[in-house]
Amino acid sequence: xxxxxxxxxxxxxxxxxxxxxxxxxxxxxxxxxxxxxxxxxxxxxxxxxxxxxxxxxxxxxxxxxxxxxxxxxxxxxxxxxxxxxxxxxxxxxxxxxxxxxxxxxxxxxxxxxxxxxxxxxxxxxxxxxxxxxxxxxx
Amino acid sequence: xxxxxxxxxxxxxxxxxxxxxxxxxxxxxxxxxxxxxxxxxxxxxxxxxxxxxxxxxxxxxxxxxxxxxxxxxxxxxxxxxxxxxxxxxxxxxxxxxxxxxxxxxxxxxxxxxxxxxxxxxxxxxxxxxxxxxxxxxx
Numbered sequence: 001x002x003x004x005x006x007x008x009x010x011x012x013x014x015x016x017x018x019x020x021x022x023x024x025x026x027x028x029x030x031x032x033x034x035x036x037x038x039x040x041x042x043x044x045x046x047x048x049x050x051x052x053x054x055x056x057x058x059x060x061x062x063x064x065x066x067x068x069x070x071x072x073x074x075x076x077x078x079x080x081x082x083x084x085x086x087x088x089x090x091x092x093x094x095x096x097x098x099x100x101x102x103x104x105x106x107x108x109x110x111x112x113x114x115x116x117x118x119x120x121x122x123x124x125x126x127x128x129x130x131x132x133x134x135x136x137x138x
Numbered sequence: 139x140x141x142x143x144x145x146x147x148x149x150x151x152x153x154x155x156x157x158x159x160x161x162x163x164x165x166x167x168x169x170x171x172x173x174x175x176x177x178x179x180x181x182x183x184x185x186x187x188x189x190x191x192x193x194x195x196x197x198x199x200x201x202x203x204x205x206x207x208x209x210x211x212x213x214x215x216x217x218x219x220x221x222x223x224x225x226x227x228x229x230x231x232x233x234x235x236x237x238x239x240x241x242x243x244x245x246x247x248x249x250x251x252x253x254x255x256x257x258x259x260x261x262x263x264x265x266x267x268x269x270x271x272x273x274x275x276x
Contacts, residue, residue, distance in 0.1 A: 015212040019157035019167035025202060029157035029167055031210045031221055064163060072169045074153040078186065078250050083169055112216050135186060 001132040006084045009132075011036040013071035013084075014110075018043070020060035020067050020090070028056055034069065034125075035105045041069060041088065041125040042102035046118035058121070061090045067125055081135035088125035095120070139270040144222045147270075149174040151209035152248075156181070158198035158205050158228070166194055172207065172263075173243045179207060179226065179263040180240035184256035196259070199228045205263055219273035226263035233258065 001009075010016075018032045034043040045055060061067065067090040072083035093099045102122045107113040139147075148154075156170045172181040183193060199205065205228040210221035231237045240260045245251040 014214075015210075017155040017167055017208060017210075019155075019165035019206075021159050021163055021165045025159055025163065026204050026225065027157035027159045027165060027206045029155055029206045029208045029223065031208065031212065031219075066164050068157075068165045068167045070155060070167045070169065072153075072155075074169065076152070076250075081169075081186070085167065087164065112214075 001082065001084070001134050003130070006130055006132045007036070009073075009082070009084050010041075010069075010071055010086065016069045016071045018057065018067055018069050020057050021064045022056070022060050023063040028060055030057060032069070033106070033110055035102070035109045037102070037105050039126065041086065041127065042105065042122055043125075044103060044106055044118035044120050044122045046113070047116050058092055058123070061092055061123060065090050067123075069125060079136045082133065084130070084132045086125065086127040087129035087131075088127045091124050091126075093120075093122045093124055098122070098124070139220065139222070139272050141268070144268055144270045145174070147211075147220070147222050148179075148207075148209055148224065154207045154209045156195065156205055156207050158195050159202045160194070160198050161201040166198055168195060170207070171244070171248055173240070173247045175240070175243050177264065179224065179265065180243060180260055181263075182241060182244055182256035182258050182260045184251070185254050196230055196261070199230055199261060203228050205261075207263060217274045220271065222268070222270045224263065224265040225267040225269075226265045229262050229264075231258075231260045231262055236260070236262070 070085045099122045170181045208223045237260045
């Protein structure tokens with residue numbers, strides 16, 4: 001899969017799954033809504049009801065500032081399967097201009113956020129490694 | 139989400155995303171086809187073309203025998219979102235009766251495997267912690 005197609009598929013995906021690692025080395029994975037902006041991926045803690053505001057994914061990134069995000073397509077025709085992964089440095093942003101910029105982009109991508117702007121915090125992923133796979137030769 | 143519904147959603151999902159952790163603490167996440175069998179989840183290395191037989195997810199489990207699997211539903215109506223996660227002990231099985239049993243179950247769930255039985259190895263996840271979330275009150 002050429003780099004341009006990897007980028008487009010990541011950018012257009014409506015949901016990805018984000019893996020982080022806890023302080024004691026255990027993996028954690030959750031679906032996330034996100035936006036790709038140049039060399040950054042942003043996602044935000046939003047208003048979707050959570051068990052707690054102290055999310056494990058945020059605690060994990062504070063303890064171990066790395067993450068991996070995968071977007072993929074599932075089909076019963078396995079020649080149509082594909083995924084794109086980015087291994088990234090991760091940082092929880094302080095409130096400020098970059099957070100507002102990211103929330104603007106998230107609201108542009110997801111109309112659900114226009115009705116109710118996320119409170120944050122926002123997390124920035126800085127991709128360090130892209131990889132991709134496709135069930136066809138593509 | 140009650141435990142029975144969590145179990146059913148995990149069992150019926152056609153694809154999940156599996157997170158593991160590398161020897162140096164970095165997260166790794168990939169889509170996987172899997173089957174739930176009592177208190178075990180099985181997935182197999184299959185014939186889908188891979189860059190290498192020495193998959194990172196297997197090396198990770200050998201170094202750090204834990205994994206987390208998430209299944210989820212995405213919809214533009216965010217009240218319909220849900221996910222179910224299992225944190226698990228993970229083990230790469232040696233060839234033998236349990237591997238053949240798992241491959242039988244995977245072939246029963248996925249007709250794609252009936253045409254071409256996976257060569258394996260098979261990985262067994264033993265759930266230690268279930269969690270779930272739903273965008274509705276359900």
